[in-house]
Amino acid sequence: MPACEPSPVQTGDVLLSIENLHAHVEGNEILRGVSLRIRAGEIHALMGRNGSGKSTLSKVIAGHPAYTVTAGAIHYRGQDLLALSPEDRARAGVFLGFQYPVEIPGVSNLEFLRVSCNARRQHRGQEELDTFAFEDHVRDTMAIVQMNPAFLERSVNEGFSGGEKKRNEILQMALLEPLVAILDETDSGLDIDALRIVANGVKTLTLPTTATLLITHYQRLLDAITPDFVHVMAEGRILRTGDKDLAMALEQRGYDWIDGADTPQP
Amino acid sequence: MSSAAAVEALNTTPYRYGFVTDIETEKIAKGLDESVVRLISAKKQEPDFLLQFRLKAYAQWQLMEEPDWAALKYPAIDYQDIVYYSAPRQKEQKASLEDVDPALLETFDKLGIPLSEQKRLSNVAVDAVFDSVSIATTYKQKLAEHGVVFCSMGEAVKDYPELVERYLGSVVPIGDNFFAALNSAVFSDGSFVYVPKEVQCPMELSTYFRINSDDAGQFERTLIVAEEGSSVSYLEGCTAPMFDTNQLHAAVVELVALDDASIKYSTVQNWYAGDENGKGGIYNFVTKRGLCKGRRSRISWTQVETGSAITWKYPGCVLRGQDSIGEFYSVALTNHYQQADTGTKMVHVGPGSRSTIISKGISSGHSVNSYRGLVNIGPQARGARNFSQCDSMLIGDQAAANTHPYIQSRQPEATVEHEASTCHISEDQLFYLQSRGIESEAAVSMLVSGFCRDVFNQLPMEFAAEADKLLALKLEGSVG
Numbered sequence A: 001m002p003a004c005e006p007s008p009v010q011t012g013d014v015l016l017s018i019e020n021l022h023a024h025v026e027g028n029e030i031l032r033g034v035s036l037r038i039r040a041g042e043i044h045a046l047m048g049r050n051g052s053g054k055s056t057l058s059k060v061i062a063g064h065p066a067y068t069v070t071a072g073a074i075h076y077r078g079q080d081l082l083a084l085s086p087e088d089r090a091r092a093g094v095f096l097g098f099q100y101p102v103e104i105p106g107v108s109n110l111e112f113l114r115v116s117c118n119a120r121r122q123h124r125g126q127e128e129l130d131t132f133a134f135e136d137h138v139r140d141t142m143a144i145v146q147m148n149p150a151f152l153e154r155s156v157n158e159g160f161s162g163g164e165k166k167r168n169e170i171l172q173m174a175l176l177e178p179l180v181a182i183l184d185e186t187d188s189g190l191d192i193d194a195l196r197i198v199a200n201g202v203k204t205l206t207l208p209t210t211a212t213l214l215i216t217h218y219q220r221l222l223d224a225i226t227p228d229f230v231h232v233m234a235e236g237r238i239l240r241t242g243d244k245d246l247a248m249a250l251e252q253r254g255y256d257w258i259d260g261a262d263t264p265q266p
Numbered sequence B: 001m002s003s004a005a006a007v008e009a010l011n012t013t014p015y016r017y018g019f020v021t022d023i024e025t026e027k028i029a030k031g032l033d034e035s036v037v038r039l040i041s042a043k044k045q046e047p048d049f050l051l052q053f054r055l056k057a058y059a060q061w062q063l064m065e066e067p068d069w070a071a072l073k074y075p076a077i078d079y080q081d082i083v084y085y086s087a088p089r090q091k092e093q094k095a096s097l098e099d100v101d102p103a104l105l106e107t108f109d110k111l112g113i114p115l116s117e118q119k120r121l122s123n124v125a126v127d128a129v130f131d132s133v134s135i136a137t138t139y140k141q142k143l144a145e146h147g148v149v150f151c152s153m154g155e156a157v158k159d160y161p162e163l164v165e166r167y168l169g170s171v172v173p174i175g176d177n178f179f180a181a182l183n184s185a186v187f188s189d190g191s192f193v194y195v196p197k198e199v200q201c202p203m204e205l206s207t208y209f210r211i212n213s214d215d216a217g218q219f220e221r222t223l224i225v226a227e228e229g230s231s232v233s234y235l236e237g238c239t240a241p242m243f244d245t246n247q248l249h250a251a252v253v254e255l256v257a258l259d260d261a262s263i264k265y266s267t268v269q270n271w272y273a274g275d276e277n278g279k280g281g282i283y284n285f286v287t288k289r290g291l292c293k294g295r296r297s298r299i300s301w302t303q304v305e306t307g308s309a310i311t312w313k314y315p316g317c318v319l320r321g322q323d324s325i326g327e328f329y330s331v332a333l334t335n336h337y338q339q340a341d342t343g344t345k346m347v348h349v350g351p352g353s354r355s356t357i358i359s360k361g362i363s364s365g366h367s368v369n370s371y372r373g374l375v376n377i378g379p380q381a382r383g384a385r386n387f388s389q390c391d392s393m394l395i396g397d398q399a400a401a402n403t404h405p406y407i408q409s410r411q412p413e414a415t416v417e418h419e420a421s422t423c424h425i426s427e428d429q430l431f432y433l434q435s436r437g438i439e440s441e442a443a444v445s446m447l448v449s450g451f452c453r454d455v456f457n458q459l460p461m462e463f464a465a466e467a468d469k470l471l472a473l474k475l476e477g478s479v480g
């Protein structure tokens, strides 16, 4: 593991490259040959029916130990991502915003965010922030998602509403400044104002040198953040890739016409 | 790293206090009989009442059987193979710290308990006990200005014999149990605290117990008396060198709280726990009890138990005073082949008495961690209330957790609530932390201290962070 970041990213560099990825959990094959290439400066949307494997893909990228990769490869900035521990992937700049963030009773959100932020900073060769410096930093950062500092005093996600948990995820993204951010249904469960705030937050955090993979079921988010590519996943594969119009077509017509369960309409 | 790998890492815990101090000691020969009891008493130049106390205890002990009801397995202890008195050789009268052997001061320095004027902890008075004797007590003068007595038991016997005679054995009777009887016969030193009426003790009091010798048992005796309307917070810490043999530690602690008095007693126990194969470590058989004698009196036990090969310990409260309050907050962490059988006894005698029990057990490695608690509500305890919560966390699949709550109530107008849970350390929580760049071992200790938060919050502020660090240390393994 390198002690600090390799050479800076240029727009257009391939950040994440997934080739023919197969993965199973408890004996069930869930991913059956996913291929995807994401470059710096791109925003990708990943859509697909419930159970098609979107969250599984995101967790395999992040390194969840319950999933076993049986074939294929993932490269992150040319490096074998699957060889890294989950913490090293995060330190190197891969971020997953969870569909269902877990609650961690008794662990202070502030302390958690500080340790996490410092782990990433250390990897980038930046000095670690002490309690006081971090508190200033996190308060500034919270403004991006318009989150009340009172959430720092609570345990990680404990008793947070669905929308509050999602904002806490975006706060973590803002603190970790990832190069590749995968946001798994961050828009689900957000009220109208919160959706706008989160979408603006994500836009602020998206740079020409970073890439974002948005997993979503709704056009609403994609109206706010225009994707360069839209992928449709079905039964553990990417079935179709298009541009933002594909998402719009899905919104109007559903998935049936695409996965062949129904005759395509003219 | 998966949680299985994190568990693997747990199994290589370093123990930082395992050194031995090379110092000339005065030891008596191994073995126990009446002459040894008399010898200990004579060495300490004790008054006759104390010699009689010891002899009576010894006589009772001989008739008693070692208890076997706890979920503990260990080879029979040979009570004739133990040294019952071991003291570092030093000048008889330690008028000041200058007279204390520098090697001893250095030992406590290394343990993070500096005793000298310049370096001592601010706002914490410390009594340092090395094997059988007290080495030094800091801040005595400042405490005396408030009328608070804080000294070694040996000094108390000389300077406050009437208080000692009145209260010693008044909470834990001589024949209470096998280990208490043994302690009553051979106890060496320990701490004595007396807080007069209406005095709020101005600083934390703390005793630090150090076992140094590989064949001496440690049998300390602590007595704390809080007069009406007074309050005191007391903390004990303990460490021992790493030997591949076992050492016996059989302490007795007695607390007495009169009307409106409050005693907070906290323990951070980090005796040597044995190695990863279960070799060596302290056998810790301790009797701790508080008597809430007065109305509205309050006794609170907080313990963080991380060391010892064997822990047998049930700090309890006898709630005799009307509306008195007893509390027990416990974290017990076991790893490798450690065995802990620990919990509390809340005996409700007075009407309106209340008790709270919060116990958090964490077992990893091949360890066995049992909670054993008794809530007894007597016929006079109208309106008594108890709430108990016992949570266990398992790390890995080789460790065991047991819960044995005993509830006895002879009072229909009492409320007893008991909640219990057992969980495995959650893979999803662990993954969540790791996916934020937090290393697996740090993530495990973060989850464990989160699990213990309710108990840590009860510790005096100065020590809460220390307890957190201690857990992290116990859970730390080799990186890579």
Ligand SMILES: Nc1ncnc2c1ncn2[C@@H]1O[C@H](COP(=O)(O)OP(=O)(O)OP(=O)(O)O)[C@@H](O)[C@H]1O
Pocket: A025, A026, A028, A030, A048, A049, A050, A051, A052, A053, A054, A055, A056, A057, A099
């Ligand atoms: N531990 C498991 N054992 C068996 N099947 C599993 C397990 N975990 C996930 N699956 C299955 O894998 C499939 C893919 O799940 P995944 O969560 O990736 O779907 P998704 O595309 O994110 O769906 P959604 O849109 O509902 O979030 C589902 O059918 C799910 O039931």
Ligand SMILES: [Mg+2]
Pocket: A054, A055, A056, A099, A184
């Ligand atoms: Mg999903």
